[in-house]
Amino acid sequence: xxxxxxxxxxxxxxxxxxxxxxxxxxxxxxxxxxxxxxxxxxxxxxxxxxxxxxxxxxxxxxxxxxxxxxxxxxxxxxxxxxxxxxxxxxxxxxxxxxxxxxxxxxxxxxxxxxxxxxxxxxxxxxxxxxxxxxxxxxxxxxxxxxxxxxxxxxxxxxxxxxxxxxxxxxxxxxxxxxxxxxxxxxxxxxxxxxxxxxxxxxxxxxxxxxxxxxxxxxxxxxxxxxxxxxxxxxxxxxxxxxxxxxxxxxxxxxxxxxxxxxxxxxxxxxxxxxxxx
Numbered sequence: 001x002x003x004x005x006x007x008x009x010x011x012x013x014x015x016x017x018x019x020x021x022x023x024x025x026x027x028x029x030x031x032x033x034x035x036x037x038x039x040x041x042x043x044x045x046x047x048x049x050x051x052x053x054x055x056x057x058x059x060x061x062x063x064x065x066x067x068x069x070x071x072x073x074x075x076x077x078x079x080x081x082x083x084x085x086x087x088x089x090x091x092x093x094x095x096x097x098x099x100x101x102x103x104x105x106x107x108x109x110x111x112x113x114x115x116x117x118x119x120x121x122x123x124x125x126x127x128x129x130x131x132x133x134x135x136x137x138x139x140x141x142x143x144x145x146x147x148x149x150x151x152x153x154x155x156x157x158x159x160x161x162x163x164x165x166x167x168x169x170x171x172x173x174x175x176x177x178x179x180x181x182x183x184x185x186x187x188x189x190x191x192x193x194x195x196x197x198x199x200x201x202x203x204x205x206x207x208x209x210x211x212x213x214x215x216x217x218x219x220x221x222x223x224x225x226x227x228x229x230x231x232x233x234x235x236x237x238x239x240x241x242x243x244x245x246x247x248x249x250x251x252x253x254x255x256x257x258x259x260x261x262x263x264x265x266x267x268x269x270x271x272x273x274x275x276x277x
Contacts, residue, residue, distance in 0.1 A: 005270070009056065009060075009061075010057060010061075010079060010124040011055070012053065013050075013053045013054065013057055013120075013123065013124055013255055014048045014121055015121060016049070016053055017050065017117050017121045018141065018145075019046070019048045019050075020046065020047065020117060021114065021117055021118070021121075022148065022149075023043045023046060023108060023144050024043070024090070024110060024148060025114070025145065025149050026148075026173060027039075027040060027043050027103065028110065029149060029153050029169075030159075030169050031103075032153075033153060033157075033169035033172075035168075035169050036168065036170060037094075037100070037168070039170055040094050041095050043090060043093065043094075043097070044090050044091035044093075044094050044095040045091065047053070047088040047089070047090035047091045048088045048091045049079055050088075051086050051087060051088040051091075052087065054082060054085045054086045054120060055086040057082070057124060058079065058082040058083070058086055059267075060080060061141070062079050067155070068268065080118040081120050081123070082115040082117040082120055083117075084113070084192045085114065085116040085117055085119075085120045087110075089109050089113050090109075090113065092110055092268075093106060116236070117262035121206070132216060134219070135212065135215060135216045135219060136212075137212055137213065137216045140208075140209055141209075142163075144180075144206075144209050145200065145203070146203060147172075147180075147202065147205045148176050148177070148202075149182065151176050151198050151201060151202050152169070152172045152173045152175070152176040153169075153172070154194075155172045155175060155176065155190070155195055155198045155199075156168075156169050156171075156172035158192055158194045158195050158198070159190055159191070159192060160172075161174070161194060162191060163189045163190065163191050163192070165189060166188060172186055172231070174187075174188060175188040175190075175199075176202055179199050179203050180202050180203070180205060180206030180209070181206055181207055182203055189242060220224050242271055
């Protein structure tokens with residue numbers, strides 16, 4: 001049961017880390033495009049939630065299950081990325097200390113956090129990467145993020161000077177996400193040819209990704225059902241073999257009992273013959 005809880009937690013954690021990596025990438029581009037402070041504060045709040053999930057994973061499935069033969073330094077060396085990722089550096093840097101002007105320090109913090117998050121994603125998501133790796137969903141996710149980042153920035157660069165509905169980079173991000181989800185609220189509409197082409201690319205990418213996710217889920221459920229069926233069939237086969245062995249043993253014992261009964265009958269017959277004489 002604990003194993004199932006770990007898989008569920010690490011599956012949710014993997015999704016949250018991917019969202020965090022996307023938000024950090026958008027925030028990096030946003031510094032160039034002029035992202036609002038309120039949006040950065042929202043990213044910081046998301047950073048706290050993800051850091052909390054990583055901390056839970058570290059406590060329940062790393063510290064509590066720690067090998068007693070390993071020293072503290074060995075444990076820290078093996079799990080330092082979890083410790084770094086459990087610290088909400090984005091929230092601390094912007095929401096608390098508001099270090100917007102310290103670009104070299106922020107860049108260094110961002111590099112360290114992105115590396116730590118990627119390492120945690122690789123380690124913790126091993127149990128849930130089986131099906132995405134088979135269906136190439138991991139590569140598709142990378143392509144999706146790349147299209148979101150580049151598409152939103154290019155859409156902002158092209159439309160912001162001519163389209164009153166795109167006054168800032170947040171509007172471009174919103175348009176990219178809405179287009180990929182094929183929701184189409186219509187609050188942001190491209191007016192240039194290049195902007196419409198970007199919109200088509202975003203829509204097709206989102207539709208393709210959703211189809212791939214659906215196929216991955218279907219494949220995972222079918223594979224799980226097939227695995228469980230094989231386990232049940234193997235269990236039945238083992239049970240049948242055990243019953244056959246027990247039946248063979250019982251048959252052998254019955255033969256031995258019958259042989260003894262025949263010997264007893266023979267002796268009784270001999271005794272009766274002697275008495276008759």
